[in-house]
Amino acid sequence: MKIATWNVNSIRTRQDHVLTWLKSQDIDVLCLQETKVVDESFPRSPFEELGYHLYISGQKAYNGVAIFSRQPLEWVNGGFTPILEPDQVGEFDAQKRAIAGVIDNICIVNLYIPNGSCVGSEKYEYKLEWLALLRDYLDKMLAQFPDLCVCGDFNIAPEDRDIHDPKKRETHIMSSDAEREALRAIADLGLADAFRQFTQDGGHYSWWDYRAGSFPRNRGWRIDHHYLSASLYKRAIACTIDREPRTRPKPSDHAPVILEIE
DNA sequence: ATGGCGACAGGATGTCGA
Numbered sequence: 001m002k003i004a005t006w007n008v009n010s011i012r013t014r015q016d017h018v019l020t021w022l023k024s025q026d027i028d029v030l031c032l033q034e035t036k037v038v039d040e041s042f043p044r045s046p047f048e049e050l051g052y053h054l055y056i057s058g059q060k061a062y063n064g065v066a067i068f069s070r071q072p073l074e075w076v077n078g079g080f081t082p083i084l085e086p087d088q089v090g091e092f093d094a095q096k097r098a099i100a101g102v103i104d105n106i107c108i109v110n111l112y113i114p115n116g117s118c119v120g121s122e123k124y125e126y127k128l129e130w131l132a133l134l135r136d137y138l139d140k141m142l143a144q145f146p147d148l149c150v151c152g153d154f155n156i157a158p159e160d161r162d163i164h165d166p167k168k169r170e171t172h173i174m175s176s177d178a179e180r181e182a183l184r185a186i187a188d189l190g191l192a193d194a195f196r197q198f199t200q201d202g203g204h205y206s207w208w209d210y211r212a213g214s215f216p217r218n219r220g221w222r223i224d225h226h227y228l229s230a231s232l233y234k235r236a237i238a239c240t241i242d243r244e245p246r247t248r249p250k251p252s253d254h255a256p257v258i259l260e261i262e
Numbered sequence: 263a264t265g266g267c268g269a270c271a272g273g274a275t276g277t278c279g280a
Binding site: 012013060062116174213221 | 265266267268269270271277278279280
Protein backbone atom coordinates (compact mmCIF):
# COMPACT_ATOMS: atom_id res chain seq x y z
CA MET A 1 0.00 0.00 0.00
CA LYS A 2 1.22 3.48 -0.89
CA ILE A 3 0.31 6.41 1.34
CA ALA A 4 1.34 9.82 -0.01
CA THR A 5 1.30 13.29 1.53
CA TRP A 6 1.31 16.55 -0.44
CA ASN A 7 0.80 20.18 0.50
CA VAL A 8 -0.76 21.42 -2.74
CA ASN A 9 -1.15 25.12 -1.83
CA SER A 10 -4.75 25.37 -3.14
CA ILE A 11 -6.51 22.31 -4.59
CA ARG A 12 -8.40 24.47 -7.09
CA THR A 13 -5.19 25.95 -8.49
CA ARG A 14 -3.41 22.57 -8.39
CA GLN A 15 -6.27 20.33 -9.55
CA ASP A 16 -4.60 19.37 -12.84
CA HIS A 17 -1.24 18.80 -11.13
CA VAL A 18 -2.80 16.38 -8.67
CA LEU A 19 -4.82 14.58 -11.37
CA THR A 20 -1.80 14.17 -13.62
CA TRP A 21 0.29 12.93 -10.73
CA LEU A 22 -2.31 10.41 -9.52
CA LYS A 23 -2.64 9.03 -13.07
CA SER A 24 1.13 8.53 -13.26
CA GLN A 25 1.40 6.84 -9.86
CA ASP A 26 -0.16 3.94 -7.99
CA ILE A 27 -1.30 5.74 -4.87
CA ASP A 28 -3.79 4.10 -2.50
CA VAL A 29 -4.17 6.98 -0.08
CA LEU A 30 -3.31 10.64 -0.72
CA CYS A 31 -3.25 13.11 2.16
CA LEU A 32 -3.52 16.74 1.06
CA GLN A 33 -2.88 19.95 2.97
CA GLU A 34 -3.62 23.61 2.28
CA THR A 35 -6.62 22.85 0.12
CA LYS A 36 -7.79 26.44 0.82
CA VAL A 37 -11.44 25.89 -0.01
CA VAL A 38 -14.75 25.34 1.77
CA ASP A 39 -16.15 21.82 1.42
CA GLU A 40 -19.05 22.88 -0.87
CA SER A 41 -16.58 24.23 -3.44
CA PHE A 42 -14.04 21.39 -3.34
CA PRO A 43 -13.52 20.01 -6.89
CA ARG A 44 -14.63 16.48 -6.00
CA SER A 45 -15.78 14.94 -9.27
CA PRO A 46 -12.48 14.71 -11.22
CA PHE A 47 -10.93 12.74 -8.35
CA GLU A 48 -14.03 10.60 -7.77
CA GLU A 49 -14.00 9.78 -11.48
CA LEU A 50 -10.45 8.48 -11.01
CA GLY A 51 -11.85 6.07 -8.44
CA TYR A 52 -11.07 7.80 -5.16
CA HIS A 53 -13.30 8.31 -2.14
CA LEU A 54 -12.89 11.83 -0.76
CA TYR A 55 -12.87 12.93 2.88
CA ILE A 56 -12.42 16.67 3.29
CA SER A 57 -12.26 19.27 6.02
CA GLY A 58 -11.80 22.74 4.61
CA GLN A 59 -12.37 26.41 5.33
CA LYS A 60 -12.31 29.67 3.42
CA ALA A 61 -8.94 30.81 2.01
CA TYR A 62 -6.65 29.15 4.54
CA ASN A 63 -5.62 25.69 5.75
CA GLY A 64 -7.84 22.73 4.85
CA VAL A 65 -7.00 19.01 4.70
CA ALA A 66 -8.31 16.09 2.66
CA ILE A 67 -7.80 12.34 2.30
CA PHE A 68 -8.33 10.59 -1.03
CA SER A 69 -8.61 6.80 -0.72
CA ARG A 70 -9.19 4.07 -3.28
CA GLN A 71 -10.99 2.01 -0.64
CA PRO A 72 -13.62 3.65 1.53
CA LEU A 73 -12.28 4.65 4.93
CA GLU A 74 -13.84 2.80 7.83
CA TRP A 75 -13.69 5.59 10.38
CA VAL A 76 -13.20 9.27 9.71
CA ASN A 77 -12.76 12.17 12.10
CA GLY A 78 -11.84 15.80 11.49
CA GLY A 79 -10.04 17.83 14.17
CA PHE A 80 -9.02 16.87 17.71
CA THR A 81 -12.53 16.37 19.11
CA PRO A 82 -14.05 14.00 20.15
CA ILE A 83 -10.76 12.16 20.76
CA LEU A 84 -9.89 15.02 23.12
CA GLU A 85 -12.51 16.70 25.29
CA PRO A 86 -14.06 19.90 23.92
CA ASP A 87 -12.87 21.71 27.06
CA GLN A 88 -9.28 20.85 26.23
CA VAL A 89 -9.57 21.58 22.50
CA GLY A 90 -11.22 24.96 22.95
CA GLU A 91 -10.86 26.93 19.72
CA PHE A 92 -8.09 24.75 18.27
CA ASP A 93 -10.47 22.95 15.89
CA ALA A 94 -11.56 26.22 14.27
CA GLN A 95 -8.63 26.04 11.83
CA LYS A 96 -9.01 22.92 9.69
CA ARG A 97 -5.67 21.21 10.12
CA ALA A 98 -6.36 17.56 10.96
CA ILE A 99 -8.35 14.66 9.54
CA ALA A 100 -7.99 10.96 10.30
CA GLY A 101 -9.33 7.76 8.81
CA VAL A 102 -8.88 3.99 9.08
CA ILE A 103 -8.16 1.55 6.27
CA ASP A 104 -7.12 -2.12 6.67
CA ASN A 105 -6.74 -1.49 10.42
CA ILE A 106 -4.21 1.27 9.70
CA CYS A 107 -5.15 4.65 11.09
CA ILE A 108 -3.90 7.52 8.95
CA VAL A 109 -3.72 10.96 10.56
CA ASN A 110 -3.30 13.78 8.05
CA LEU A 111 -1.94 17.02 9.53
CA TYR A 112 -1.26 20.57 8.49
CA ILE A 113 0.76 21.82 11.43
CA PRO A 114 0.76 25.61 11.91
CA ASN A 115 3.59 27.50 10.26
CA GLY A 116 4.37 29.72 13.22
CA SER A 117 5.43 32.83 11.24
CA CYS A 118 8.45 34.02 13.28
CA VAL A 119 10.12 32.59 16.38
CA GLY A 120 8.66 34.38 19.40
CA SER A 121 5.53 35.66 17.61
CA GLU A 122 1.94 35.05 18.64
CA LYS A 123 1.61 32.50 15.82
CA TYR A 124 4.73 30.75 17.08
CA GLU A 125 3.16 30.36 20.52
CA TYR A 126 0.02 29.05 18.81
CA LYS A 127 2.12 26.49 16.94
CA LEU A 128 3.72 25.24 20.17
CA GLU A 129 0.35 25.03 21.93
CA TRP A 130 -1.07 23.20 18.91
CA LEU A 131 1.82 20.71 19.04
CA ALA A 132 1.25 20.09 22.76
CA LEU A 133 -2.41 19.36 22.04
CA LEU A 134 -1.40 17.13 19.13
CA ARG A 135 0.77 15.11 21.50
CA ASP A 136 -2.19 14.40 23.78
CA TYR A 137 -4.36 13.58 20.76
CA LEU A 138 -1.80 11.12 19.33
CA ASP A 139 -1.30 9.53 22.74
CA LYS A 140 -5.01 8.65 22.76
CA MET A 141 -5.01 7.64 19.09
CA LEU A 142 -2.09 5.24 19.61
CA ALA A 143 -4.00 3.52 22.41
CA GLN A 144 -6.96 3.09 20.08
CA PHE A 145 -5.08 2.37 16.83
CA PRO A 146 -1.73 0.55 17.29
CA ASP A 147 -1.01 0.75 13.54
CA LEU A 148 -0.74 4.52 13.22
CA CYS A 149 0.61 6.61 10.33
CA VAL A 150 0.86 10.33 11.11
CA CYS A 151 1.69 12.25 7.97
CA GLY A 152 1.45 15.72 6.50
CA ASP A 153 3.09 19.12 6.43
CA PHE A 154 4.78 19.37 9.83
CA ASN A 155 6.44 22.73 9.19
CA ILE A 156 9.39 21.39 11.19
CA ALA A 157 12.76 20.17 9.92
CA PRO A 158 13.73 17.57 12.56
CA GLU A 159 17.51 17.79 12.09
CA ASP A 160 20.17 19.99 10.53
CA ARG A 161 20.61 17.53 7.66
CA ASP A 162 17.00 18.37 6.69
CA ILE A 163 17.91 22.00 5.90
CA HIS A 164 20.00 23.27 2.98
CA ASP A 165 21.69 25.81 5.23
CA PRO A 166 21.34 25.24 8.99
CA LYS A 167 23.11 28.48 9.91
CA LYS A 168 20.87 30.59 12.15
CA ARG A 169 18.52 27.66 12.44
CA GLU A 170 17.89 28.38 16.13
CA THR A 171 16.18 31.67 15.34
CA HIS A 172 14.45 30.43 12.18
CA ILE A 173 10.89 29.19 12.12
CA MET A 174 10.66 25.40 11.47
CA SER A 175 13.99 24.61 13.12
CA SER A 176 14.05 26.28 16.54
CA ASP A 177 14.84 24.17 19.59
CA ALA A 178 11.32 24.46 21.00
CA GLU A 179 9.73 23.25 17.76
CA ARG A 180 12.12 20.31 17.49
CA GLU A 181 11.57 19.44 21.14
CA ALA A 182 7.80 19.48 20.62
CA LEU A 183 8.22 17.10 17.68
CA ARG A 184 10.58 14.90 19.71
CA ALA A 185 7.98 14.68 22.50
CA ILE A 186 5.53 13.39 19.90
CA ALA A 187 8.03 10.90 18.48
CA ASP A 188 8.71 9.71 22.06
CA LEU A 189 5.13 8.42 22.20
CA GLY A 190 6.40 5.69 19.89
CA LEU A 191 6.48 7.22 16.41
CA ALA A 192 9.44 7.25 14.02
CA ASP A 193 10.32 9.17 10.85
CA ALA A 194 9.83 6.70 7.99
CA PHE A 195 12.10 8.59 5.56
CA ARG A 196 15.14 8.14 7.79
CA GLN A 197 14.72 4.37 7.86
CA PHE A 198 15.94 4.35 4.26
CA THR A 199 17.99 7.50 3.64
CA GLN A 200 20.71 8.94 5.85
CA ASP A 201 22.28 11.74 3.85
CA GLY A 202 21.21 15.36 3.59
CA GLY A 203 20.11 17.21 0.47
CA HIS A 204 16.64 15.62 0.40
CA TYR A 205 13.91 18.23 0.73
CA SER A 206 10.14 18.42 0.36
CA TRP A 207 9.70 22.22 0.26
CA TRP A 208 11.50 24.98 -1.64
CA ASP A 209 10.67 28.69 -1.41
CA TYR A 210 9.12 30.09 -4.58
CA ARG A 211 11.63 32.96 -4.47
CA ALA A 212 15.29 33.37 -5.28
CA GLY A 213 15.51 30.26 -7.47
CA SER A 214 15.45 28.01 -4.44
CA PHE A 215 14.34 24.88 -6.29
CA PRO A 216 16.89 24.86 -9.12
CA ARG A 217 19.58 25.51 -6.51
CA ASN A 218 18.07 22.83 -4.24
CA ARG A 219 17.90 25.24 -1.32
CA GLY A 220 15.08 23.49 0.49
CA TRP A 221 13.77 22.02 3.71
CA ARG A 222 12.45 18.56 4.57
CA ILE A 223 9.28 19.39 6.49
CA ASP A 224 6.73 16.87 5.13
CA HIS A 225 6.84 13.57 6.97
CA HIS A 226 5.39 10.17 7.78
CA TYR A 227 5.76 9.27 11.45
CA LEU A 228 4.94 5.58 12.07
CA SER A 229 4.14 3.49 15.11
CA ALA A 230 6.56 0.59 15.74
CA SER A 231 4.35 -2.03 14.11
CA LEU A 232 3.99 0.02 10.91
CA TYR A 233 7.64 1.10 10.90
CA LYS A 234 8.57 -2.57 10.57
CA ARG A 235 6.25 -2.91 7.58
CA ALA A 236 7.66 0.11 5.71
CA ILE A 237 9.60 -0.80 2.56
CA ALA A 238 10.21 2.64 1.01
CA CYS A 239 9.77 6.35 1.61
CA THR A 240 10.63 8.74 -1.20
CA ILE A 241 10.17 12.36 -2.23
CA ASP A 242 8.94 12.86 -5.80
CA ARG A 243 10.49 16.11 -7.06
CA GLU A 244 8.92 15.82 -10.52
CA PRO A 245 5.72 17.81 -9.82
CA ARG A 246 7.85 20.64 -8.41
CA THR A 247 9.58 21.01 -11.82
CA ARG A 248 6.31 21.74 -13.64
CA PRO A 249 4.88 25.19 -14.46
CA LYS A 250 2.97 26.84 -11.60
CA PRO A 251 3.77 24.14 -9.05
CA SER A 252 2.99 23.86 -5.38
CA ASP A 253 6.02 24.88 -3.35
CA HIS A 254 5.94 21.37 -1.79
CA ALA A 255 6.69 18.01 -3.42
CA PRO A 256 4.73 14.84 -2.59
CA VAL A 257 6.27 12.23 -0.28
CA ILE A 258 5.33 8.57 -0.79
CA LEU A 259 5.42 5.87 1.88
CA GLU A 260 5.15 2.22 0.85
CA ILE A 261 4.23 -0.47 3.36
CA GLU A 262 3.75 -4.21 2.89
C1' DA B 263 22.19 41.68 3.85
C1' DT B 264 18.11 41.82 1.60
C1' DG B 265 14.48 40.44 -1.15
C1' DG B 266 12.46 37.52 -3.88
C1' DC B 267 6.94 34.39 -5.19
C1' DG B 268 2.22 32.83 -4.98
C1' DA B 269 -2.86 32.21 -3.38
C1' DC B 270 -6.85 34.35 -1.53
C1' DA B 271 -10.58 37.86 -0.79
C1' DG B 272 -12.53 41.15 -3.13
C1' DG B 273 -12.26 44.62 -6.25
C1' DA B 274 -6.59 47.66 -4.06
C1' DT B 275 -3.79 45.88 -1.63
C1' DG B 276 -3.17 43.37 2.85
C1' DT B 277 -2.66 38.74 4.94
C1' DC B 278 -0.57 34.50 5.09
C1' DG B 279 2.65 31.04 3.91
C1' DA B 280 7.67 28.67 5.22
